Amino acid sequence: MKLAAQYNRTNIFITIGVLIVGAAIYFFAINYIARSQLDDDLSEEIEEVQDYVVLNHQLPKQVDFDEDQTVFIKTDLKKLDRVYFDTTYTNQKENKAEPGRAVAALVSLHGVNYKAVIIVSRESTEYIIQFIALITLGLMVGVLIVLFLANRYFLNDLWKPFYYLLHQIKSFSISDDGGFKLSDNKIDEFAELSLAIESMASRVRSDYQNLKHITDNASHEMLTPLAVITSKLDTLIQYQTLPPELYEQINDIYAATSKLSRLNQTLLLLTKIENQLIDDNEQVDLCSLVREKTRQFQELISAKHIQCAENLQEKNILASKYLIDIMLNNLMSNAIRHNIDDGHIIISLNETGLTFKNTGLNKPLDYDDIFERFKKGKRSDGVGLGLALVSNICQLYQWKITYSYKDQYHIFQINF
Amino acid sequence: MKILVVEDERGLRENITTYFSEEGNICESCCDLATAIAKLSIYHYDCILLDIGLPDGDGFAVLEYLKLNRRDEVVIIISARNSLDDKIRGLNIGADDYLTKPFHLAELKARVIAVYRRKAANGKNLLVFNEIIIDLHGRTVTVNDTPIVLTRKEYDMLLYFIANKGKVIAKNALAEHLWGDEIDMHNNFDFIYTHIKNLRKKIIDAGGKDYLESVYGIGYKFKAI
Numbered sequence: 001m002k003l004a005a006q007y008n009r010t011n012i013f014i015t016i017g018v019l020i021v022g023a024a025i026y027f028f029a030i031n032y033i034a035r036s037q038l039d040d041d042l043s044e045e046i047e048e049v050q051d052y053v054v055l056n057h058q059l060p061k062q063v064d065f066d067e068d069q070t071v072f073i074k075t076d077l078k079k080l081d082r083v084y085f086d087t088t089y090t091n092q093k094e095n096k097a098e099p100g101r102a103v104a105a106l107v108s109l110h111g112v113n114y115k116a117v118i119i120v121s122r123e124s125t126e127y128i129i130q131f132i133a134l135i136t137l138g139l140m141v142g143v144l145i146v147l148f149l150a151n152r153y154f155l156n157d158l159w160k161p162f163y164y165l166l167h168q169i170k171s172f173s174i175s176d177d178g179g180f181k182l183s184d185n186k187i188d189e190f191a192e193l194s195l196a197i198e199s200m201a202s203r204v205r206s207d208y209q210n211l212k213h214i215t216d217n218a219s220h221e222m223l224t225p226l227a228v229i230t231s232k233l234d235t236l237i238q239y240q241t242l243p244p245e246l247y248e249q250i251n252d253i254y255a256a257t258s259k260l261s262r263l264n265q266t267l268l269l270l271t272k273i274e275n276q277l278i279d280d281n282e283q284v285d286l287c288s289l290v291r292e293k294t295r296q297f298q299e300l301i302s303a304k305h306i307q308c309a310e311n312l313q314e315k316n317i318l319a320s321k322y323l324i325d326i327m328l329n330n331l332m333s334n335a336i337r338h339n340i341d342d343g344h345i346i347i348s349l350n351e352t353g354l355t356f357k358n359t360g361l362n363k364p365l366d367y368d369d370i371f372e373r374f375k376k377g378k379r380s381d382g383v384g385l386g387l388a389l390v391s392n393i394c395q396l397y398q399w400k401i402t403y404s405y406k407d408q409y410h411i412f413q414i415n416f
Numbered sequence: 417m418k419i420l421v422v423e424d425e426r427g428l429r430e431n432i433t434t435y436f437s438e439e440g441n442i443c444e445s446c447c448d449l450a451t452a453i454a455k456l457s458i459y460h461y462d463c464i465l466l467d468i469g470l471p472d473g474d475g476f477a478v479l480e481y482l483k484l485n486r487r488d489e490v491v492i493i494i495s496a497r498n499s500l501d502d503k504i505r506g507l508n509i510g511a512d513d514y515l516t517k518p519f520h521l522a523e524l525k526a527r528v529i530a531v532y533r534r535k536a537a538n539g540k541n542l543l544v545f546n547e548i549i550i551d552l553h554g555r556t557v558t559v560n561d562t563p564i565v566l567t568r569k570e571y572d573m574l575l576y577f578i579a580n581k582g583k584v585i586a587k588n589a590l591a592e593h594l595w596g597d598e599i600d601m602h603n604n605f606d607f608i609y610t611h612i613k614n615l616r617k618k619i620i621d622a623g624g625k626d627y628l629e630s631v632y633g634i635g636y637k638f639k640a641i
Contacts, residue, residue: 223496224425227517231431234521237584237634247632254588261518268498296595299607
């Protein structure tokens with residue numbers, strides 16, 4: 001749930017609650033005030049009645065009391081406190097019952113006690129209360145609507161810098177040098193946040209750059225010692241007085257050295273691709289390049305008695321020939337290396353994609369991290385950078401590479 | 417051939433010097449830019465093997481010096497930097513080849529000889545080794561005046577062997593030369609044997625001597641008899 005919606009909801013619930021409680025208090029207060037006003041009037045009238053009786057020694061006539069209805073009831077009570085109560089008022093003109101308020105008190109005339117009851121209509125007060133309640137209700141609805149709209153538009157507006165920042169963070173790329181475009185924030189919190197994010201981003205970027213420089217330098221520095229080892233070995237094997245067992249050892253050192261140098265070159269290449277330092281794009285005839293590749297690998301293919309089938313259509317792409325060559329080398333090399341004796345390789349190329357299918361282990365590879373660096377099969381004696389390199393090259397040209405396993409074929413599909 | 421090796425890494429410098437010093441070659445070496453320029457101002461060389469990353473400056477300075485003085489030494493750059501820019505820059509200001517470290521000495525020798533031959537040939541395209549005559553231009557080979565038909569790999573192999581005659585060449589080095597170092601051979605060099613066998617047979621069939629010799633499973637040697 002969005003923060004604004006959550007805030008809106010809480011806000012509206014609280015407002016409604018406060019308004020309802022407020023309305024109730026308001027209603028009771030007005031009711032109370034109206035009632036005490038009526039009671040005041042009634043007490044005045046009953047006093048008038050009592051005065052009239054004392055003065056005129058007779059009960060007052062009905063007409064003297066306007067609309068009020070006065071009733072005198074003989075009673076044996078010696079004492080009666082003045083009481084106010086709600087009752088029904090019968091409007092004789094309109095002949096209907098209305099809510100009324102009454103007062104009862106004791107009046108004595110010629111030694112006879114009468115209970116005097118005066119009833120007045122409460123309708124006008126009721127009407128005022130209803131009217132006030134209506135206004136209050138209208139006010140409530142009005143406040144709610146205004147609140148809702150204000151929250152919706154004002155708050156959304158308020159959070160705009162936040163969403164802008166969020167968008168910037170989402171599109172943040174560590175290797176991309178484009179800095180944050182910070183909007184001029186009037187809100188302190190957002191201004192602070194964007195400053196913090198900006199400094200974090202530049203710190204992360206510079207750390208990353210440093211790391212890349214280290215990789216780059218380390219890889220370069222490693223090449224000279226490797227050259228020394230290779231040249232020493234080349235010199236060593238010239239001495240034919242060496243015992244044959246030593247040659248086996250030397251062979252292993254050769255193998256390790258060439259593996260190390262290959263690893264190094266791949267790492268350097270990966271850094272270069274990630275830094276987008278390779279931009280010698282040209283029109284590459286992929287079809288003839290694939291053909292050439294199978295020719296280059298011919299010896300390796302026939303050494304394993306692999307059947308290699310090509311299904312190629314003409315396809316030109318705009319890319320670095322060097323990188324495409326490396327990509328094909330790796331795909332081809334993998335297809336052979338992980339193949340079985342008397343296996344198959346099927347290479348197909350058409351307008352939309354390039355596919356390498358090869359037989360191999362009778363179970364699919366691990367889908368998730370197959371394109372990760374230094375992930376390799378247990379049987380593999382490679383360095384585990386081949387597919388990472390291929391995937392990086394694909395990424396550079398915005399192609400999609402996928403792996404699947406179907407009918408005993410491992411399939412690497414590149415979609416242009 | 418008179419060769420100058422400009423390389424600051426002692427181990428590498430010594431090995432290159434030793435490898436090139438045989439069969440009448442004179443090989444001198446130095447480890448920094450200043451010495452290199454000083455040597456070049458006094459002596460004349462046929463070939464310079466030049467490292468780019470030197471302690472007192474850029475190896476490119478040597479190339480500029482040679483260009484400025486209109487010298488015609490063959491220059492092969494040996495560099496740890498495998499960058500296209502460096503390659504283009506080096507070749508543009510007068511280097512004849514560019515070899516990235518690490519490399520096999522046999523590969524270096526083959527490059528030196530190929531470049532030197534190209535520059536010094538002056539139109540002569542014939543490489544003669546005893547009874548074997550190679551027409552570098554037409555890429556044809558005759559043994560005792562009998563033409564033999566070689567595949568591309570066999571032809572390249574023969575040139576490589578002749579450049580490194582008398583040396584033991586690791587299978588590793590041979591494979592990298594023939595297939596390029598981008599292709600991972602998976603340490604499976606068995607198929608090299610087939611090419612060697614065919615080449616050897618073709619030369620012997622044409623009446624040539626048996627030059628090719630296998631060395632303890634590590635490589636081959638083209639006997640310099």
